[in-house]
Amino acid sequence: DTEVTQTPKHLVMGMTNKKSLKCEQHMGHRAMYWYKQKAKKPPELMFVYSYEKLSINESVPSRFSPECPNSSLLNLHLHALQPEDSALYLCASSQTDRGMGGYTFGSGTRLTVV
């Protein structure tokens, strides 16, 4: 298995809703990432988990809450989002957090906040 699987593929949520994005990989990668991508822009790093511990938070608002239940799973909990949070959310994984070797992205969750 050489894939990163993200669910759901599309999500529409109101500003008062609570929802979660899920990401799963079975490549034995020990680093996992959340990115946010706006149209025609490169991905922006949000969070990095290394060996299931949060190692980097790029000053992301607290309405985004990451969770890494085990080495294969990564969640992003969403609460009280704003319309400007609408974007493509990408999960990625790599063998370690040293930026070497395979670095695989999921196909993303298209989030729309209404």
Next chain:
Amino acid sequence: KNQVEQSPQSLIILEGKNCTLQCNYTVSPFSNLRWYKQDTGRGPVSLTIMTFSENTKSNGRYTATLDADTKQSSLHITASQLSDSASYICVVSPAYNQGGKLIFGQGTELSVKP
């Protein structure tokens, strides 16, 4: 400042033609340079990865070159197909990478017309 610049910003070619995309970077030292293909609304898919000691890497109709002395890379696409229409992103991983952070270019938007 670590930067990755790509040119052209956008490109239109006819099906069956070849094209070359450029990437200039200031990241130094670096451990590897990657090219990704990203279809609209989907996650980036890895095309090639080259370490600083490699000069060329091929993946089917895609050939990437790297000149570490001039800090330039190119991606050559041979016999283009309609399905090659996508954004192509050059990504550099700094050496001594802390946290798996990657430096992304802004991408080249390629459109292949029949």
